[in-house]
Amino acid sequence: MKRTGEKIIEVALSTSGLITILTSVGIIWVLVSESFSFFQVVSVWDFLTDTQWTPLFTQKHYGILPLLSGTFLVTAIAILTALPIGISIAVYLSEYAPKSFRKSIKPALEILAAVPTVVYGFFALTVVTPFLQSFIPDLGSFNALSAGIVMGIMIIPMISSLSEDALYALPKSLREASYGMGATRFQTAFKVAVPAASSGIIVSIILAIARAIGETMIVAIAAGQQPNLTADPREAVMTITAYIVQVSLGDVQHGSIEYKTIFAAGITLFVLTFVLNNISFWIKKKYQEKYE
Amino acid sequence: MNNTLKNRLIDSGFKYFAIFCTFFGLIVLAIFIIQILIEGVGRIDWGFLTSLPSRRASKAGILTAWTGTAWILGLTALISIPLGVAAGIYLEEYGKKNRLASIIEVNIANLAGVPSIIYGLLGLEIFVRTLNFGGSLLAGAFTLALLILPIIIVATREALKAVPKSLREASFGMGATKWQTIWYQTLPAASGGILTGIILALSRAVGETAPLIVIGALAYVPFVARTPMDEFTVLPMQIFNWVSRPQHGFIVNAAAAIIILLLITFVMNGIAIYLRNKWQKKVNW
Amino acid sequence: MKHIETKNVNAYYGENHVLKDISLTMKANTVTAFIGPSGCGKSTFLRCLNRMNDYIEGFRKEGDIFIEGEDIYDKKVRVEELRQKVGMVFQKPNPFPKTIFENVAYGLKIQGVKNKKILEEAVEKSLMKSALWAEVKDQLHKSALSLSGGQQQRLCIARTLAVEPTTILMDEPASALDPISTAKIEELISELKENYTIVIVTHNMQQAARVSDKTAFFYMGELIEYGKTKDLFTHPKHERTENYITGRFG
Numbered sequence: 004m005k006r007t008g009e010k011i012i013e014v015a016l017s018t019s020g021l022i023t024i025l026t027s028v029g030i031i032w033v034l035v036s037e038s039f040s041f042f043q044v045v046s047v048w049d050f051l052t053d054t055q056w057t058p059l060f061t062q063k064h065y066g067i068l069p070l071l072s073g074t075f076l077v078t079a080i081a082i083l084t085a086l087p088i089g090i091s092i093a094v095y096l097s098e099y100a101p102k103s104f105r106k107s108i109k110p111a112l113e114i115l116a117a118v119p120t121v122v123y124g125f126f127a128l129t130v131v132t133p134f135l136q137s138f139i140p141d142l143g144s145f146n147a148l149s150a151g152i153v154m155g156i157m158i159i160p161m162i163s164s165l166s167e168d169a170l171y172a173l174p175k176s177l178r179e180a181s182y183g184m185g186a187t188r189f190q191t192a193f194k195v196a197v198p199a200a201s202s203g204i205i206v207s208i209i210l211a212i213a214r215a216i217g218e219t220m221i222v223a224i225a226a227g228q229q230p231n232l233t234a235d236p237r238e239a240v241m242t243i244t245a246y247i248v249q250v251s252l253g254d255v256q257h258g259s260i261e262y263k264t265i266f267a268a269g270i271t272l273f274v275l276t277f278v279l280n281n282i283s284f285w286i287k288k289k290y291q292e293k294y295e
Numbered sequence: 296m297n298n299t300l301k302n303r304l305i306d307s308g309f310k311y312f313a314i315f316c317t318f319f320g321l322i323v324l325a326i327f328i329i330q331i332l333i334e335g336v337g338r339i340d341w342g343f344l345t346s347l348p349s350r351r352a353s354k355a356g357i358l359t360a361w362t363g364t365a366w367i368l369g370l371t372a373l374i375s376i377p378l379g380v381a382a383g384i385y386l387e388e389y390g391k392k393n394r395l396a397s398i399i400e401v402n403i404a405n406l407a408g409v410p411s412i413i414y415g416l417l418g419l420e421i422f423v424r425t426l427n428f429g430g431s432l433l434a435g436a437f438t439l440a441l442l443i444l445p446i447i448i449v450a451t452r453e454a455l456k457a458v459p460k461s462l463r464e465a466s467f468g469m470g471a472t473k474w475q476t477i478w479y480q481t482l483p484a485a486s487g488g489i490l491t492g493i494i495l496a497l498s499r500a501v502g503e504t505a506p507l508i509v510i511g512a513l514a515y516v517p518f519v520a521r522t523p524m525d526e527f528t529v530l531p532m533q534i535f536n537w538v539s540r541p542q543h544g545f546i547v548n549a550a551a552a553i554i555i556l557l558l559i560t561f562v563m564n565g566i567a568i569y570l571r572n573k574w575q576k577k578v579n580w
Numbered sequence: 581m582k583h584i585e586t587k588n589v590n591a592y593y594g595e596n597h598v599l600k601d602i603s604l605t606m607k608a609n610t611v612t613a614f615i616g617p618s619g620c621g622k623s624t625f626l627r628c629l630n631r632m633n634d635y636i637e638g639f640r641k642e643g644d645i646f647i648e649g650e651d652i653y654d655k656k657v658r659v660e661e662l663r664q665k666v667g668m669v670f671q672k673p674n675p676f677p678k679t680i681f682e683n684v685a686y687g688l689k690i691q692g693v694k695n696k697k698i699l700e701e702a703v704e705k706s707l708m709k710s711a712l713w714a715e716v717k718d719q720l721h722k723s724a725l726s727l728s729g730g731q732q733q734r735l736c737i738a739r740t741l742a743v744e745p746t747t748i749l750m751d752e753p754a755s756a757l758d759p760i761s762t763a764k765i766e767e768l769i770s771e772l773k774e775n776y777t778i779v780i781v782t783h784n785m786q787q788a789a790r791v792s793d794k795t796a797f798f799y800m801g802e803l804i805e806y807g808k809t810k811d812l813f814t815h816p817k818h819e820r821t822e823n824y825i826t827g828r829f830g
Contacts, residue, residue, distance in 0.1 A: 009473060013389055016384055018381075019378045019381035020399045022441075023382060024402055026417070027406060029421055030413060033416060033417050034413075088319055092313065095310070115320045117560060118502075118560065119531055119560060121553075122556065124538065125331075125534065125550070126330075129334075156324070159319075176670055176671075177674055181690075183740070185661065185690065185691070186660065188635075189305050189310075195676050210408070216410070219411065224538055224539070244410065247415075247509060248412070248508050248509070251419075251509045252508060265416065273410075277408075277409075298692040299658050301692075302660065303660065
């Protein structure tokens with residue numbers, strides 16, 4: 004009697020675990036099936052090479068490039084903002100700061116990641132853009148720059164926290180060897196510690212990129228709604244995520260080609276983040292416990 | 296040969312730069328919040344909290360938005376907590392080194408990296424269309440529950456892992472079954488850590504906007520939801536809608552609503568951190 | 581000629597008084613061994629000699645330490661320059677995860693030496709001195725982590741020699757090595773003595789007896805006895821020293 008009860012419980016618990024697999028299967032099924040019928044109308048070649056994205060206009064073009072370039076532009080700005088700051092924080096906390104400071108500042112930095120993204124969007128639009136306009140006069144009220152910078156601030160803790168973990172995990176003896184030869188902390192940090200922890204730091208950067216690519220609300224609010232094939236950060240751009248939001252807000256007929264575009268855009272986004280995440284898992288696994 | 300001096304200058308220069316960096320994000324956030332308070336705090340009054348949305352900025356309130364957020368919070372918790380904790384228990388206590396468990400594990404790591412808007416597309420097809428929930432609270436709650444499931448599972452596992460083996464062995468030693476040991480010993484001992492993870496996950500759900508936009512949550516809902524099948528809006532949706540309007544009055548409304556949203560987020564995070572510290576002290580047996 | 585001189589050195593980790601009034605002198609081109617049970621302060625004292633304790637939170641030192649006549653804790657002294665003069669070899673081999681060449685060239689590079697020729701010469705010279713050249717000369721650009729433990733430790737010695745110190749501090753340099761590697765390190769120490777002043781911390785009394793000219797016995801933060809190695813091991817003056825070297829505790 005006791006045995007059967009135990010078995011039933013185990014099955015129930017594993018079923019809950021299976022829900023997560025169903026979720027993945029569901030995501031892939033939904034994206035693949037809807038975009039499959041999209042690609043019966045639009046050729047994959049056009050999708051990947053056409054330089055215009057105008058599914059909601061009369062003159063329809065289905066080139067993903069403008070959305071990709073918008074996504075990459077904002078992501079690049081975000082990483083350029085977050086990377087130097089995040090790495091500096093990580094190095095400072097692991098190589099310079101007193102332990103007590105490190106312990107109290109790390110959770111404080113996590114606050115940056117806890118603020119809802121819609122709030123960051125508001126900041127980008129109403130605070131950062133007007134501020135930037137005061138010295139970049141031809142900056143539009145919607146632009147890639149301000150959205151990217153604010154997104155960068157949001158992902159600082161991702162980079163700083165994971166990189167710091169990687170640096171902190173290095174054996175003390177490595178640092179002592181360097182100090183013992185007369186190196187400063189700066190030299191020890193950047194010539195020994197950062198290279199030795201590079202796999203962990205790279206993982207943190209890749210995860211931050213994946214996060215930035217998938218971020219929606221900041222760009223939907225502050226970066227604009229124009230699919231623009233440009234590298235100029237002052238211009239308005241549309242990211243993949245912002246496009247999905249735009250279509251979802253309007254009333255597009257279910258089953259129409261416009262409706263299916265969001266799944267084609269979605270599968271592109273999914274593939275990008277999936278690849279990045281798995282590269283990071285691979286690096287993590289390959290270099291794990293090098294110093295054990 | 297005064298390289299030493301140069302090296303020392305670089306060293307202390309970097310140190311001050313890095314200290315600046317450490318506080319940079321927090322200072323910027325503080326500036327933002329002060330701006331928001333200046334802009335929005337005067338707008339918050341009883342009327343703002345108890346009014347329905349309106350085309351006129353000065354008359355519009357957040358009643359539907361915060362009740363929607365409360366509904367979503369409750370429903371998402373009901374769905375995600377049992378599933379997440381159960382899956383966490385399975386992986387940590389039963390699934391060691393079995394094939395299914397390792398597949399689930401890799402899968403969870405991948406799910407955690409899927410952008411939230413993709414969950415919106417999943418919810419749109421499965422809950423809104425296939426299961427015919429429409430743009431209802433239930434569809435929203437299921438979507439968000441799937442989104443935060445990986446967080447709860449991981450937190451549950453971490454908390455269970457922190458419970459010393461001796462506790463389990465003591466229970467087994469007295470003839471308890473595996474489930475009795477988990478239910479009466481391991482789970483209570485890990486409850487602080489699990490609760491922390493649940494609260495953090497729910498606070499994430501409260502702040503989410505993108506997946507709800509995709510499943511068709513509305514910005515303009517002129518009534519308070521009464522059943523889980525009603526259409527709804529939530530605070531972030533309402534903020535997004537107001538931010539997108541050109542009139543300054545709505546920006547003020549957005550700022551006021553943000554104050555309420557941040558208050559909820561920070562209180563939830565604060566409780567989580569408090570619980571974590573309390574539990575961590577206790578777990579050092 | 582007094583090469584190292586310490587006067588009434590006291591040290592604390594927070595509340596813990598770990599070194600009590602240590603005064604001793606060491607001559608140039610000699611090997612001095614510090615022995616004593618673990619926690620006796622011998623490593624802490626060694627690390628005071630090139631200020632490796634500076635970054636440890638809660639560490640405090642009183643008293644003076646002179647090396648080549650210079651007060652090394654004086655405000656004017658730059659700790660980086662001190663450590664170039666007073667090198668250190670650690671308990672566990674700790675090569676950087678870089679190539680063999682980069683490991684040895686590291687110390688010069690951080691001093692700003694960029695000339696490839698100078699670096700190459702210095703690397704060769706240092707590897708010769710540490711008796712590793714013959715074994716690694718064809719694989720200078722392979723990772724240092726591919727070497728065996730004993731080779732790694734000799735690499736760490738070469739790395740220290742490359743910056744041309746006058747003094748080398750060794751913190752149980754052979755404790756993580758097998759007997760053959762240990763013998764090689766000991767042989768190396770005797771050779772290096774001609775050009776360098778060496779201070780070695782060891783828990784192995786035979787080793788102290790084999791390699792050192794003078795030995796200092798530490799116990800509970802105090803310097804119990806200090807004298808010629810031969811005398812200390814054959815006729816210890818203090819009962820505690822005798823108990824320790826005859827293996828009655830420790």
